[in-house]
Each structure stands twice: as C-alpha cells, then as structure tokens.
Amino acid sequence: MVSSVNIRGTTRLIGIIGDPIAQAKSPAAVNPLFAARGADIVSVPLHVPAKELAIIWAGLKAIPNLVGFGITLPHKQTAIDLCDSLDPVAARVGAVNFVRRERDGSFRGYQFDGKGFVRGLQSKGIAIKGRNALIVGAGGASVAIAFALVEAGANSITVSNRTFDKAEALAETVNADFGKRVAKAGNPEPEAGQLVVNATSLGLQDTDALPLDPDLLQPGMTLAEVIAQPETTRLLAMAAAKGVETHSGMHMITGQAGLTVDHICELWA
Structure with a gap:
C-alpha cells in the first residue's frame, strides 16, 4: 500500500492517467512490488481529462523525476500519437497503456494489456x-x-x-x-x-x-x-x-503490474 512507502526527495514517480481515475487499481498493485525490490519509486493516480491530454502530457514530460505512467480509458489510442517512439507490440496493436521515460528523456509507448x-x-x-x-x-x-x-x-x-x-x-x-x-x-x-x-x-x-x-x-x-x-x-x-x-x-492488473515494474526497474531502479 502507498501508506507503507517511505517517500523522500529522491523518490521517482510513475503515474496512471485516465478520465475518470478513481477506479485505478495499479498503484496498489505496483507499489508493493517496487518496495520489495528496494526501488525508490512510487505510483500515483493522475486524473487527466480527455480534452486536456496534450497539455498535461507536455507537463509530465517536463518533470524529470517522473519516469513513466500507465494509461487507462479513454487515452489508450489517442496517446499513441504523443509518444516519441513505440514498442513493436504497441505499434502493432495501435494503442498504448504504458509510457516509459527513456534515458534520453523521450517517452516510449508500450502495450501491456x-x-x-x-x-x-x-x-x-x-x-x-x-x-x-x-x-x-x-x-x-x-x-x-x-x-x-x-x-x-x-x-x-x-x-x-x-x-x-x-x-x-x-x-x-x-x-x-x-x-x-x-x-x-x-x-x-x-x-x-x-x-x-x-x-x-x-x-x-x-x-x-x-x-x-x-x-x-x-x-x-x-x-x-x-x-x-x-x-x-x-x-x-x-x-x-x-x-x-x-x-x-484484478488479475489483469496484477499481470500488468509485474511487466510495469520490470520495465521501470530496468532503467530507473
């Protein structure tokens, strides 16, 4: 749970964006996995109205310690054009449900659904x-x-x-x-x-x-x-x-959580 996470000034963030977002379960799924790995990374929900996606996307990109974010309804297909690059699965599917900040600061879209x-x-x-x-x-x-x-x-x-x-x-x-x-x-x-x-x-x-x-x-x-x-x-x-x-x-969320943590820790743990 988020309450058990020690958040410091060094903590890196990943978000989950959607409209609505109150139903999001991924923070509760991935935060214990980050903690188990000793990774100084936490996940938080971010309510991103559909009409504000492009503006908020630019803001997310400007936050250096935000290293990625999950994407839920209704942004999965519209976000694909905002990514700097795409994993082959995301390109094939035509939708993105996870974005990772690469080492050069670019946003790469992935598809874990x-x-x-x-x-x-x-x-x-x-x-x-x-x-x-x-x-x-x-x-x-x-x-x-x-x-x-x-x-x-x-x-x-x-x-x-x-x-x-x-x-x-x-x-x-x-x-x-x-x-x-x-x-x-x-x-x-x-x-x-x-x-x-x-x-x-x-x-x-x-x-x-x-x-x-x-x-x-x-x-x-x-x-x-x-x-x-x-x-x-x-x-x-x-x-x-x-x-x-x-x-x-919930079992899909659990499956995605493991993939999310693997990809983030690969670069940022």
Missing part, C-alpha cells in the same frame, strides 16, 4: 490453448487481448462490437498479422466452452447496460473481465450464479 491479461489467466490456471474466445468490445484493450490470446494458442477469436465495421477491422488486423484466418466479427453470443471476455467499459457502474445477455452464459464457459473496479461486476456475479467460471479484471 494483452500480455497482462494472459498472465492473469495463466496465474489462475485458466485454459487458453486450443480454446475459442469471444471478445466483446473493439477498443485498444480488445486489440491487445486478441493478439495475446492468439499468441498463447487460442483456436479462434470472435470479436463483437456495437459498430460491426470496427469489429471486422480488428479481426482483419489480427488475421493479416498472423497470416491465417483466426479471427472474425460476430454477435455477442457465447458458445459452449468459450472464453468470453468483456473488454468494454460496461460494468464500471451498476447502472450500466450489460455487454451481453447473461442467459447465454453456461457452465463450461469462462467469463473474464478487464474491469477491476468493482472487482466483481454485475455480469461476473450473474455468471457465477449460473455456475460459470469467472475471472476478475
């Missing part, structure tokens, strides 16, 4: 290899997760989105990158045994519409969230009541 999500699944022993997956949503996290699931051995990916063209574009991007037809656009209708991923922001509020019909969820499926706050969304609770295996978005 997909790898963090897969790490989270693997940490709980949830099968990916040979399995069909349904991803609801076609934003930056969806793209990253689709790539990472295919790399981890998923048999097929179906992408569903309110805008069908966006789902089709995501599927074609994945197919072109892997050189095979492994992804397609479809309806948010889970099928037997699928890994079902809610990669939308629906669920942050109890009053949100559900991203899919919970009556279609059946035992043998896995329902995984990218939302970490609340830790148990209304959809997860409904799925669990039906005997469906559930997976909180």
Whole structure:
C-alpha cells in the first residue's frame, strides 16, 4: 500500500492517467512490488481529462523525476500519437497503456494489456490453448487481448462490437498479422466452452447496460473481465450464479503490474 512507502526527495514517480481515475487499481498493485525490490519509486493516480491530454502530457514530460505512467480509458489510442517512439507490440496493436521515460528523456509507448491479461489467466490456471474466445468490445484493450490470446494458442477469436465495421477491422488486423484466418466479427453470443471476455467499459457502474445477455452464459464457459473496479461486476456475479467460471479484471492488473515494474526497474531502479 502507498501508506507503507517511505517517500523522500529522491523518490521517482510513475503515474496512471485516465478520465475518470478513481477506479485505478495499479498503484496498489505496483507499489508493493517496487518496495520489495528496494526501488525508490512510487505510483500515483493522475486524473487527466480527455480534452486536456496534450497539455498535461507536455507537463509530465517536463518533470524529470517522473519516469513513466500507465494509461487507462479513454487515452489508450489517442496517446499513441504523443509518444516519441513505440514498442513493436504497441505499434502493432495501435494503442498504448504504458509510457516509459527513456534515458534520453523521450517517452516510449508500450502495450501491456494483452500480455497482462494472459498472465492473469495463466496465474489462475485458466485454459487458453486450443480454446475459442469471444471478445466483446473493439477498443485498444480488445486489440491487445486478441493478439495475446492468439499468441498463447487460442483456436479462434470472435470479436463483437456495437459498430460491426470496427469489429471486422480488428479481426482483419489480427488475421493479416498472423497470416491465417483466426479471427472474425460476430454477435455477442457465447458458445459452449468459450472464453468470453468483456473488454468494454460496461460494468464500471451498476447502472450500466450489460455487454451481453447473461442467459447465454453456461457452465463450461469462462467469463473474464478487464474491469477491476468493482472487482466483481454485475455480469461476473450473474455468471457465477449460473455456475460459470469467472475471472476478475484484478488479475489483469496484477499481470500488468509485474511487466510495469520490470520495465521501470530496468532503467530507473
């Protein structure tokens, strides 16, 4: 926890930017990892309204002891044009969820959504290899997760989105990158045994519409969230009541936390 961290004048900072930001869980996830390594680095949440992103970005870059920051909704795709350079995964996905200050002071964008999500699944022993997956949503996290699931051995990916063209574009991007037809656009209708991923922001509020019909969820499926706050969304609770295996978005945060700390400590610990 942040309260256990000894903050000094020498302490380096990493942030997490988003709009809203009250739901951010990454500071609580990464600060104990920095402390365990003896790194004089702490993470703090930073509320960055979407319309002020470019201005605040310039301010972050001007703070020498800020050595990086995570990025959450709605900045993941708009931030990509503000980075000085991109890790190949971020360039391929077209979205950034972590920025590191390089030794020359430049900001390099990385993409840990997909790898963090897969790490989270693997940490709980949830099968990916040979399995069909349904991803609801076609934003930056969806793209990253689709790539990472295919790399981890998923048999097929179906992408569903309110805008069908966006789902089709995501599927074609994945197919072109892997050189095979492994992804397609479809309806948010889970099928037997699928890994079902809610990669939308629906669920942050109890009053949100559900991203899919919970009556279609059946035992043998896995329902995984990218939302970490609340830790148990209304959809997860409904799925669990039906005997469906559930997976909180907190596990994705934990997976990303390890990647974040590795990358920051590589240069700044």
